[in-house]
Structure formats: C-alpha cells, structure tokens
Amino acid sequence: MDLQAVFEARYSVRDFAGTVVEAEKVQSILEAGRLAPTARNNQPQKILVVQQPDRLEALGKTARLYNAPLALLVCADTEQTWKRPFDGMDSGQIDASIVTTYMMLEATRLGVGSVWICRFDPEVVKKDFNLPDHIVPVNILALGYKTDSAEPGPFHFSRKPLSETVAYDKHNW
C-alpha cells in the first residue's frame, strides 16, 4: 500500500469487532511511532499500551473507545519536551501528535482500524493510570478490527477545498 492509498483507506473507526490485534502488528505500529520526528529529536513520548480488560474499562470511563480491544495512551514527558526559547511553547502536544499520526497510518497500512481520541478528562486518566505530573496524556489511539457494518462517520467526507485553507504569499484571513 503506498502512502496515497493509506490516506484514502483511513477513516475513524467507531465500531470495533473486539478481535485481538496480533502482537507483531502492535509492534510494527509502535515502531512506526518510534520513527516519527519530534522537536530536537527529544522523543518525549511515553506510550502506554492498554489491552487488559480492566484497564480498558478504566480508560473507557472517560473516553469512548467503541469496543476497541486495544488503546495506545500517548503521553508527553514535560521533563523531556523541547521548550521554544521565545515564548516557552512546549512541543509535547505536537510531538505526541506526530507520533500518534505515524502509528495511525501504520495501523491503516496493516489493515488495522483506528480512531484518534482527545475527548477525555486528563485528570481522570492521570489518576486511574497513576501518571506522575510530568507525564501529560495527549491522545488515545484506539485500535482494532472494524465490524463488517462499520462505516466512516459523516465528517469523513467533508474536507474543505484547498482554496479555504491555503493562501499563496498574501491572505485575507
């Protein structure tokens, strides 16, 4: 599958069959995240592989996981993130999101469905997963095989034309 095919095949799966994802595929997905670029190559990501039923249930208290058998809790370690000297901007959210993107696309390439989830209460996650203060939960990537009836959601088909999102040299934003 070339990259264009991966882009075209991917959509947010919100109906997982619950079938376990093979360990080799999980490994390959994690390896893809390892190759992601991060600010100053600091690699501040910390990824918790959540697959035990009681741990998925704990995560499911604050995030809809759509019956996924596996979720990657992608965190940023603020003791390792790069801070921009001009304004102190912390690269953690960006770094964790690039890592998440790489893993999501690799999952697609392997035929594994995914949905990126930010709608969770970070305080609940921190408490339930015993995260120290410097480990910030950024994204959850729920993974699994979709059910036969799973379909892309309505948002999937509504991409804005480039004319609404791109300007050349001058803009009227």
Ligand SMILES: Cc1cc2nc3c(=O)[nH]c(=O)nc-3n(C[C@H](O)[C@H](O)[C@H](O)COP(=O)(O)O)c2cc1C
């Ligand atoms: C930063 C980010 C946060 C998201 N959070 C959620 C979420 O909490 N729950 C959810 O069901 N989908 C979530 N999504 C998935 C988007 O809703 C989805 O990617 C978008 O509607 C386009 O649909 P598609 O992925 O099927 O192409 C998130 C995606 C991104 C990139």
